[in-house]
Amino acid sequence: MSPTKIPGELSVSFRYTPGVGNTAFFEGLRDRAVFLGSRCEDCGVTSVPARIFCERCLAELEPSLECGPEGELVSWTLVRVDVDDQPLERPVTYGLVRLDGADTVLLHRLLHTGGEPAIGERVRAVFTSPREGSMLDVEGFAPVADGAGP
């Protein structure tokens, strides 16, 4: 047994309310395949997903600025085990992507098919169809050089 785990089970029932900013963000993904962010003119920071207030200065924000669908790969990792430390059937690559126009990053799957991702490379969101209003409306991010994307 790993020393970082304590065996046990918790039964938790909950309802997550996305709020105004995230609702706009998810509706943007579902209805228009766009990433909605919010820009704080006081701080000069654009956050994605959209927020209704600035996390730095608490200014009121509008969830209305479209960012991406392309961006820069900021970091990535290869995952070989699940949350229970069991080997995955196939490794999954995750990346942090800073969408064009945004200052924050999104975590999502990378869809690279050959070779390792490169920090700083251009990637583009690949959307699913039909979309339902969740982060899974984005299949992941593919290298722009591959010509993938909408």
Ligand SMILES: [Zn+2]
């Ligand atoms: Zn601010």
